[in-house]
Amino acid sequence: MANISLTVNGETRSGEAESRTLLVHFLRDTLRLTGTHVGCVVGRCGACTVMWNGAPVKSCMVFAVQTDGDEVVTVEGLARDKRLHPLQEAFWKKDAVECGYCTPGMLMSAYGLLSNGKTPTEAEIKKAISGNLCRCTGYGNIVAAIREAAGNFK
Amino acid sequence: MDFPINPPIGERVRRKETQRFVTGTGRFVDDLLPPGTLHASFTRSPCAHARINSVDASAALTMPGVRAVFTGKDIADRIKPMRVGGSPLLRPLKLYPLAVDKIRYFGEPVAVVVADNRYLAEDAVEAIAIDYEPLPAVIDPEAALEPGATPVHDVLGGNKVYKFHFATDGIDEIFAKADVVVKERIRSHRITACPIEPRAYLAHYSPDEDSLTMWSATANPHSLRGRIADVINFPEGKIRVIAPDVGGSFGVKIQTYQEELLLPFISRELGRPIKWCETRVEHMRNGRHGRDQIHYIEMALKKDGTILGLRDRIIADMGSTYTVDHSIMASALYMTGVYQIQNYAVDATGVSTNKTTHGSLRGIGKADAAYVIERLVDIAARKLNIDPIDIRMKNFIPAESFPYRNVTGALYDSGQYHLCLKRTAEIAGYEKLKQEQAELRKKGICRGIGVALVMEPTSSSRIHATGGYASCRMRIDPSGAATVFSSMGEQGQGHETTIAQIVASQTGIPFEKITVIHGDTLPTPYGFGTGSSRSSVVLMPSAWVAAKKMREKLVGIGARLIGVPPERLEIGDGKVFAKEKRDQAIAIAEIIRTAYGAIHLLPENMEPGLETMGTFVNPNIDYAPDDKGRMNTFSSYPYAGVIAVVDVDVETGFINIVRYCTVHDCGNMINPQIVDTQQQGSIMQGIGAALYEELRYDEEGRLLSSTFMDYRLPCVEEVPELALEHIVTPNPFTPLGAKGAGETGMLGPPPALCNAVEDALAPLGVKIRETPLTPDRILDLIEKAKSSHG
Ligand code: FES
Ligand code: FES
Numbered sequence: 001m002a003n004i005s006l007t008v009n010g011e012t013r014s015g016e017a018e019s020r021t022l023l024v025h026f027l028r029d030t031l032r033l034t035g036t037h038v039g040c041v042v043g044r045c046g047a048c049t050v051m052w053n054g055a056p057v058k059s060c061m062v063f064a065v066q067t068d069g070d071e072v073v074t075v076e077g078l079a080r081d082k083r084l085h086p087l088q089e090a091f092w093k094k095d096a097v098e099c100g101y102c103t104p105g106m107l108m109s110a111y112g113l114l115s116n117g118k119t120p121t122e123a124e125i126k127k128a129i130s131g132n133l134c135r136c137t138g139y140g141n142i143v144a145a146i147r148e149a150a151g152n153f154k
Numbered sequence: 155m156d157f158p159i160n161p162p163i164g165e166r167v168r169r170k171e172t173q174r175f176v177t178g179t180g181r182f183v184d185d186l187l188p189p190g191t192l193h194a195s196f197t198r199s200p201c202a203h204a205r206i207n208s209v210d211a212s213a214a215l216t217m218p219g220v221r222a223v224f225t226g227k228d229i230a231d232r233i234k235p236m237r238v239g240g241s242p243l244l245r246p247l248k249l250y251p252l253a254v255d256k257i258r259y260f261g262e263p264v265a266v267v268v269a270d271n272r273y274l275a276e277d278a279v280e281a282i283a284i285d286y287e288p289l290p291a292v293i294d295p296e297a298a299l300e301p302g303a304t305p306v307h308d309v310l311g312g313n314k315v316y317k318f319h320f321a322t323d324g325i326d327e328i329f330a331k332a333d334v335v336v337k338e339r340i341r342s343h344r345i346t347a348c349p350i351e352p353r354a355y356l357a358h359y360s361p362d363e364d365s366l367t368m369w370s371a372t373a374n375p376h377s378l379r380g381r382i383a384d385v386i387n388f389p390e391g392k393i394r395v396i397a398p399d400v401g402g403s404f405g406v407k408i409q410t411y412q413e414e415l416l417l418p419f420i421s422r423e424l425g426r427p428i429k430w431c432e433t434r435v436e437h438m439r440n441g442r443h444g445r446d447q448i449h450y451i452e453m454a455l456k457k458d459g460t461i462l463g464l465r466d467r468i469i470a471d472m473g474s475t476y477t478v479d480h481s482i483m484a485s486a487l488y489m490t491g492v493y494q495i496q497n498y499a500v501d502a503t504g505v506s507t508n509k510t511t512h513g514s515l516r517g518i519g520k521a522d523a524a525y526v527i528e529r530l531v532d533i534a535a536r537k538l539n540i541d542p543i544d545i546r547m548k549n550f551i552p553a554e555s556f557p558y559r560n561v562t563g564a565l566y567d568s569g570q571y572h573l574c575l576k577r578t579a580e581i582a583g584y585e586k587l588k589q590e591q592a593e594l595r596k597k598g599i600c601r602g603i604g605v606a607l608v609m610e611p612t613s614s615s616r617i618h619a620t621g622g623y624a625s626c627r628m629r630i631d632p633s634g635a636a637t638v639f640s641s642m643g644e645q646g647q648g649h650e651t652t653i654a655q656i657v658a659s660q661t662g663i664p665f666e667k668i669t670v671i672h673g674d675t676l677p678t679p680y681g682f683g684t685g686s687s688r689s690s691v692v693l694m695p696s697a698w699v700a701a702k703k704m705r706e707k708l709v710g711i712g713a714r715l716i717g718v719p720p721e722r723l724e725i726g727d728g729k730v731f732a733k734e735k736r737d738q739a740i741a742i743a744e745i746i747r748t749a750y751g752a753i754h755l756l757p758e759n760m761e762p763g764l765e766t767m768g769t770f771v772n773p774n775i776d777y778a779p780d781d782k783g784r785m786n787t788f789s790s791y792p793y794a795g796v797i798a799v800v801d802v803d804v805e806t807g808f809i810n811i812v813r814y815c816t817v818h819d820c821g822n823m824i825n826p827q828i829v830d831t832q833q834q835g836s837i838m839q840g841i842g843a844a845l846y847e848e849l850r851y852d853e854e855g856r857l858l859s860s861t862f863m864d865y866r867l868p869c870v871e872e873v874p875e876l877a878l879e880h881i882v883t884p885n886p887f888t889p890l891g892a893k894g895a896g897e898t899g900m901l902g903p904p905p906a907l908c909n910a911v912e913d914a915l916a917p918l919g920v921k922i923r924e925t926p927l928t929p930d931r932i933l934d935l936i937e938k939a940k941s942s943h944g
Binding site for chain 2: 018020021025028029032033034035036037038039040041042044045047074075076078079084088091092093095097098099100101102103104107126127129130131132133134135136137138139140141142143
């Protein structure tokens with residue numbers, strides 16, 4: 001067991017983790033940030049995607065101890081002062097959500113794409129979420145939502 | 155109709171539930187962690203068929219954090235067996251949540267460890283020693299029927315577990331006299347639903363209150379409650395089942411599973427909350443599988459393409475611990491599809507094998523039927539050299555024949571098949587496509603055009619299985635907000651929005667002030683699970699009935715207060731007002747205050763308060779066959795025309811969907827946005843089924859596709875250009891005229907894409923009778939065609 005401390009959604013958070021504890025389980029079970037989901041635990045569905053030091057990562061593929069001292073952003077960190085992030089607004093408006101299970105991972109992959117401030121092409125949008133599976137929506141509205149949010153990204 | 159369908163019914167209202175999902179504040183079972191929760195992990199069989207000689211858990215029990223281990227023997231005399239099937243045609247079995255003396259499929263749960271956290275529980279699973287004595291695995295359903303085949307269930311002696319027969323008179327003469335008979339063996343391969351949230355359960359028995367709360371990612375909370383009561387022998391009244399947010403089901407979560415019955419038992423034993431969240435590998439091996447039917451089918455036709463009769467023999471692989479027969483029945487009863495075929499015979503056999511249990515999957519049985527008939531019609535067209543659209547147009551049930559009684563007694567509510575396919579051909583530019591195809595062929599590009607018109611019966615009613623009705627109870631609070639309690643859970647369908655639309659449109663309560671509660675057996679009325687696309691066919695009408703009663707009450711009170719007869723009143727703008735004289739009005743808020751607080755002003759005999767209950771029963775259902783074996787078990791019949799355009803790369807075997815055009819008729823739409831999104835997802839699931847997904851077993855019965863690496867769901871890169879349109883033919887037997895929209899999308903791609911690929915490769919003589927259409931299979935077929943022609 002090690003005590004680790006990291007910045008999550010702008011706040012310093014710490015907790016105990018075994019060396020084998022996955023980041024996704026540390027976030028969900030220890031920090032109780034349950035917006036990040038688990039769909040396969042082997043890096044194939046993207047439901048667990050978070051930002052780690054400025055880049056999107058599948059948090060089931062990272063050990064919690066690797067993130068000691070680092071910066072992590074989860075879906076809970078997207079809205080600011082109760083105002084939805086443009087990506088969240090766009091997902092809502094474009095009906096990019098059905099059951100909502102893949103949604104946090106989709107949002108974080110899209111957030112990673114849009115963070116560099118450039119307007120992505122259709123192909124770049126698809127590439128950014130190609131590791132995120134959604135069984136409900138058929139992806140079309142998700143792509144449309146990311147395209148829309150790209151115009152309003154701050 | 156005495157009750158108007160006002161906006162926001164029919165509007166593309168934003169979904170209420172989406173807000174919590176985009177902020178990460180949805181609540182799924184795995185998000186819950188009551189203090190003191192212990193975690194379960196299962197030991198699962200590494201083989202498909204074996205006797206269990208012994209299970210030794212002594213080492214596991216000494217491992218850190220382990221609280222208990224249970225084996226099949228430990229529980230067999232302490233809990234009752236699970237119920238199997240609701241159909242008298244299914245052979246009954248006794249099954250326990252953990253295998254007792256015999257293993258019947260790869261991955262079957264054999265023992266369960268309960269520990270302080272999931273890591274420790276998984277560690278201890280590794281330490282359980284089990285001695286298996288392997289038996290021959292029964293994998294091929296046809297071989298399973300041979301005399302001398304090893305029985306999967308010793309008590310049954312053989313593997314034939316279900317039998318259904320239906321035949322009209324004189325079918326053999328029709329085939330004897332026909333100009334042409336087309337005869338094929340077509341197989342629909344084994345797939346599974348794969349929601350992104352696997353199954354997850356949390357059972358919490360409270361010793362202080364002697365009550366049990368079960369949180370389950372189920373699509374069927376009320377039925378689950380009864381089954382838990384049965385199996386663990388605990389009063390149903392002390393059990394509360396809650397399905398919180400559920401991350402998709404597509405059928406797979408509507409059935410009751412071993413783990414779901416075992417966790418409540420363990421929680422009661424230990425007096426602690428017990429949680430188990432399935433891994434993806436476990437889900438692939440234990441979640442219900444679907445399809446997997448072999449059809450020996452023959453069609454008799456005239457030279458001009460008129461279909462005279464159809465004859466089918468179905469062998470359905472039901473896996474080991476089969477529980478329902480819906481798939482075989484739906485296939486057998488709807489094989490004639492959208493065509494006027496009144497001569498039909500079918501022999502359907504359900505077979506037990508050493509595979510995972512067969513069960514519900516989006517389009518259960520109906521998808522197999524639509525696939526096989528739409529393939530066969532195409533094969534016949536090619537043989538007779540008739541255009542695939544022409545042969546369909548020639549045989550479709552005409553619009554003026556509805557409601558149409560099909561040969562097996564099914565009553566199709568409504569349809570405009572000719573119009574639908576005509577419109578599909580228009581949006582696809584069919585004639586131009588054919589010209590382009592001819593030109594591309596000259597350049598060596600294998601382009602194919604695939605046509606299909608798939609019909610999907612919805613809202614089934616089977617005795618003791620799917621009910622056939624749904625209910626909503628509603629209340630307007632003194633504050634003026636309304637709450638609706640729905641009998642059905644939801645797994646992404648958007649009921650919180652569509653029910654609120656219905657209630658808002660009828661009662662004048664603003665959409666924003668309406669909350670919908672679902673998936674909790676304590677406050678909601680009893681009802682059956684979300685499946686068979688029945689929400690819009692029975693649940694939404696039940697909300698409409700509850701709202702109608704509420705409206706009558708509001709208007710009745712308003713009438714009394716302003717002295718105008720109810721027939722002359724209307725609801726709108728937060729008021730009840732006289733139609734001809736709008737200033738004769740009273741605020742709904744005032745009516746609500748009166749209903750609760752000034753009851754001396756209520757009309758005579760009206761109960762105080764504002765609570766109503768609405769129930770809607772599936773129309774036109776038969777619960778027993780007539781003397782010829784005919785019956786109608788579904789109440790609505792949506793359908794979709796499809797034209798798919800593909801290019802096949804003969805070097806790599808890769809299929810590129812150039813365009814997928816579809817025209818869908820699901821009747822009236824309560825929220826067209828929700829229908830569109832759901833349909834896109836449904837189509838992608840169908841594309842996955844046609845091109846990528848397959849559950850494959852090796853000869854020993856080990857599942858080879860247990861992860862997302864080898865069971866490949868379509869990702870965003872595989873979305874083709876889609877053209878979606880609707881035509882609207884309302885169901886005349888339901889108040890909202892909706893037909894159900896969840897499954898038709900998935901039915902289209904398998905036949906349309908197979909037809910398209912066969913068309914693309916027709917110059918090479920390639921025939922497609924097995925799926926999915928993976929590059930390997932395509933290359934193989936091209937190779938075979940070459941050598942047989944060469
Ligand atoms: S849970 Fe991490 S990729 Fe699936
Ligand atoms: S919305 Fe259900 S998996 Fe994407």
